[in-house]
Amino acid sequence: MMVLEQALRDGIWSKLDIAQQHATALQAANAFASLQTAIAARRTESKNNRLVTSKATVIAEVVVRRAGSVCSLELLHKAVEVVQQSTKFEKASIDLAEMVASNLTNWLLQQHHYEAQKQRFHDWAVVLRQVTSILASYDNNTILAKQQRMRCALENIKSVLDQLPTLKLLVLAPLNANEQTRFAHALL
Incomplete structure (x- = not known):
């Protein structure tokens, strides 16, 4: 390792x-x-x-x-x-989520990820729900600089999803209503 x-x-x-x-x-x-x-x-x-x-x-x-x-x-x-x-690595999960968000334009819009095809959008939706969940999890106790970084990453995801409406629908159509509220406010 x-x-x-x-x-x-x-x-x-x-x-x-x-x-x-x-x-x-x-x-x-x-x-x-x-x-x-x-x-x-x-x-x-x-x-x-x-x-x-x-x-x-x-x-x-x-x-x-x-x-x-x-x-x-x-x-x-x-x-x-x-x-x-x-659970000990909150910073690592935020960093990883930001990394995925920052690469979305390259991976999906410019199709530099080898699984960027439209038929894989269901799988992309699963990954993006995870990432959005991490980024939307900040609260009032989170340091302001970290909140801003997380919001910026969410904006990047939103920007990519606005250009891929089919994927956006899949990301916003989670399995249950509880997940819906967690995702919708961050991406709409």
Whole structure:
């Protein structure tokens, strides 16, 4: 895990050419998928498992930053889920949500994500609901600078969804009424 994390850090990443970055991104996505499967298989509350989960949270954030465009939507969903479930890492979940929001224009509108096709919009809606849920979760106790960053990320999501009305309908049509109120106020 440490080698994967180090390979995706700025210092090493910037020394790689485009082809090497792409290959490394694919390897990182595959390694994270394996890591996520292993973590899910041994869900216990041991100290060792908490350490693995916290490391997986850090790696999930780095994988989304570096390999987000080559990750499957299922893997993006799992990365957001890993970070969201780690209650000690509120900052990491907000950072990850902001990262996804900031890449939406590139991934969806410019179709630089390999699953940007319209038939995958149901899967995109699941990921965007997760991200919107994280970003809309701020309250009056949240630091003002963090609130502004979260609002800016929500505005970015709203801007992309305004250009993709079919996806917007899918994101705003969650499974139950409780989710509807949480999403609607942030994206309308």
